[in-house]
Amino acid sequence: AQSVTQLDSQVPVFEEAPVELRCNYSSSVSVYLFWYVQYPNQGLQLLLKYLSGSTLVKGINGFEAEFNKSQTSFHLRKPSVHISDTAEYFCAVTPFSGGYQKVTFGTGTKLQVIP
Amino acid sequence: SQTIHQWPATLVQPVGSPLSLECTVEGTSNPNLYWYRQAAGRGLQLLFYSVGIGQISSEVPQNLSASRPQDRQFILSSKKLLLSDSGFYLCAWSVGGHSTDTQYFGPGTRLTVL
Numbered sequence: 001a002q003s004v005t006q007l008d009s010q011v012p013v014f015e016e017a018p019v020e021l022r023c024n025y026s027s028s029v030s031v032y033l034f035w036y037v038q039y040p041n042q043g044l045q046l047l048l049k050y051l052s053g054s055t056l057v058k059g060i061n062g063f064e065a066e067f068n069k070s071q072t073s074f075h076l077r078k079p080s081v082h083i084s085d086t087a088e089y090f091c092a093v094t095p096f097s098g099g100y101q102k103v104t105f106g107t108g109t110k111l112q113v114i115p
Numbered sequence: 116s117q118t119i120h121q122w123p124a125t126l127v128q129p130v131g132s133p134l135s136l137e138c139t140v141e142g143t144s145n146p147n148l149y150w151y152r153q154a155a156g157r158g159l160q161l162l163f164y165s166v167g168i169g170q171i172s173s174e175v176p177q178n179l180s181a182s183r184p185q186d187r188q189f190i191l192s193s194k195k196l197l198l199s200d201s202g203f204y205l206c207a208w209s210v211g212g213h214s215t216d217t218q219y220f221g222p223g224t225r226l227t228v229l
Binding site for chain 1: 119156157158159160161164174205207214215217218220221222223225
C-alpha cells in the first residue's frame with residue numbers, strides 16, 4: 001500500500017516570493033507521482049506528473065517539482081507566486097503496474113498568497 | 116472537447132434521507148469513471164471506480180453505492196444518509212486504462228447532512 005504525507009496544511013506566502021510545498025510518500029514499490037491543484041469550490045486540475053526520466057518536472061502555471069527517490073519526496077516549487085495561485089494543492093501517488101491502480105492522495109496544502 | 120458535469124452543486128439533506136448524485140461526461144467514449152469524497156483535513160478518498168457500463172468497484176465499505184447505467188453516466192446513491200456522509204463529492208474521468216492517465220475532475224457537489 002502507498003501513503004502520502006503533506007505535513008503543511010497551510011502555507012502563507014507574500015506575492016512574488018518563492019514557495020515550496022512539501023510531499024513525502026511511502027511505498028514498497030516504485031511509484032508514479034502527481035500534483036493537482038484545486039481552486040475554491042472547484043474540482044482538481046493536474047499541475048504536473050512524474051512518470052520517468054528527468055527528476056525535475058515542469059508543469060503548468062510556472063510550477064515545477066523534483067522527485068527525490070532516496071528521500072521519497074516530490075516537493076512542489078514556484079520561484080515567484082501570484083495572487084491567482086491561492087488554492088489547495090494535492091500530492092498523489094500510484095504504484096508502477098500494468099493496468100489501473102488506485103491513486104492515493106495526500107491531505108492537501110492550502111497556499112495563501114498575501115498581497 | 117471533453118466536459119464533465121455534476122449536479123446538484125450543493126445539497127442539504129436530513130439524516131436518514133436518500134441520496135442521488137449524478138455525473139455525466141461529454142466528448143469521450145468508454146471513459147473510466149471515479150467517485151471521490153473530500154472531507155475536511157482528510158484529502159481525497161476514492162469511493163468507487165468504473166471501467167465500463169455496469170462494472171463498479173468499491174474501495175471503501177460504506178452505506179453508499181454507485182451505478183453506471185450508461186457509458187458516460189455515473190450515479191452515487193444512498194438509501195439512508197449518515198452525518199458522516201457530509202463532504203465534497205467529486206466525480207472524475209480518465210481514458211487509457213492505466214493509473215498514469217490524467218484524471219479530469221468535475222466541479223463537485225457539496226453535501227451537508229443535518
